[in-house]
Amino acid sequence: MSKLTVVANIHAKPDQIELVKAELLKLVPITRAEKGCINYDLHQDNEDPAHFTFYENWESREIWQEHMNAPHLAAYLAATEGAIDRFTLAEMTPIG
Template sequence: MSEVTLKGFILVAKDELTVVKHALGRHTQLTREEPGCIQFDVTQSQENPCRFEVFEVFKNKEAFEHHQARVQSSDWGRLTVNVERHYEVFE
């Protein structure tokens, strides 16, 4: 099986920025601890503080899908329900 890479960005509303930034550390930690997570980086843009660059690599499709399912039912998933997601996924 081949690796799955997700890259893109999220846009966070200004009024949700503090909550999202506060939750990001725990979300990052939990994701990096997932079996099959090779790399997970979310970086706030210097030019636009409401934009976060996202780069993820998982060892296979199963690990990627497990991550997606976990996120949906997590605190991060609930806190970021209104975040605009702009991703491309490569297998």
């Protein structure tokens, strides 16, 4: 099993920042308690409050995929439908 780092960038629509932030914050304690989650850290850009970043480390890609299919992720997607301007995700492997 190879450790997986995930960097997810979420850009809320300007009028939906507080909704998106509240929904993202709900994910933190639930996800941190998941099997195989090493860290799950949420950040908000100091210059652009609509930009949020998750920096995550997982024991394996398979475990992360289980997380992506979890009910709390589905609830987040439903709650923020139409509130996200753009979303990017990078799966990365530590090399140093």
